[in-house]
Amino acid sequence: MSRLIEQFQRLPGVGPKTAQRLALHILKRPEAEVQALAQALLDAKQQVGVCSRCFHLSAEPVCEICRNPGRDRSTICVVADSRDVIALEKTREYKGLYHVLGGLVSPMDGIGPEQLNISPLVRRVNQEKTEEVILAISPSVEGETTTLYIGQLLKPFTRVTRIAFGLPMGGDLEYADEVTLARAMEGRQELD
Numbered sequence: 001m002s003r004l005i006e007q008f009q010r011l012p013g014v015g016p017k018t019a020q021r022l023a024l025h026i027l028k029r030p031e032a033e034v035q036a037l038a039q040a041l042l043d044a045k046q047q048v049g050v051c052s053r054c055f056h057l058s059a060e061p062v063c064e065i066c067r068n069p070g071r072d073r074s075t076i077c078v079v080a081d082s083r084d085v086i087a088l089e090k091t092r093e094y095k096g097l098y099h100v101l102g103g104l105v106s107p108m109d110g111i112g113p114e115q116l117n118i119s120p121l122v123r124r125v126n127q128e129k130t131e132e133v134i135l136a137i138s139p140s141v142e143g144e145t146t147t148l149y150i151g152q153l154l155k156p157f158t159r160v161t162r163i164a165f166g167l168p169m170g171g172d173l174e175y176a177d178e179v180t181l182a183r184a185m186e187g188r189q190e191l192d
Helices: 002-009 016-028 031-047 082-091 118-128 141-154 178-186
Strands: 072-079 096-100 132-135 159-162
Touching: 002 016, 072 082, 072 118, 082 096, 082 178, 096 118, 118 141, 132 141, 141 159
Parallel strands: 072 096, 072 132, 132 159
Antiparallel strands: none
């Protein structure tokens, strides 16, 4: 039981008490349910990768969003990770494509632009004749650094905007409600 609790505690946002509750819950479930959960975890780990175009999570070489012919191909929304794509999709306001950076520029953590999916973004904007790139990056120190860096790279090629600040400084997109995200997307502004 202690090994199970320890494993649950490795999950983000799961403390000792929640881990204990989850472990006790699992032990009370029928064996078939526990095996189904274990198999779902293994299947997800083995089958889910990233889209070759936008780097969003996908079980296919090209994700569902990139394959959708109904999406606006002239606009790319740049986000830090797939959680942000999921949050923005919940608003049902944005109809364009995405590009997932895979993190933020953070020199303190040893993460520079070369560790992120920035070069593929620049190539993509050039090749696809993108009309607008929307930077939907959380307003933190790392987020601001990343936004300014990408903005300077892309300005010569396309219109670069950022989502409006309806989000608190240091907040994460994944925790914002749909209305706040929708208004932030509508109120995006041109980068100086």
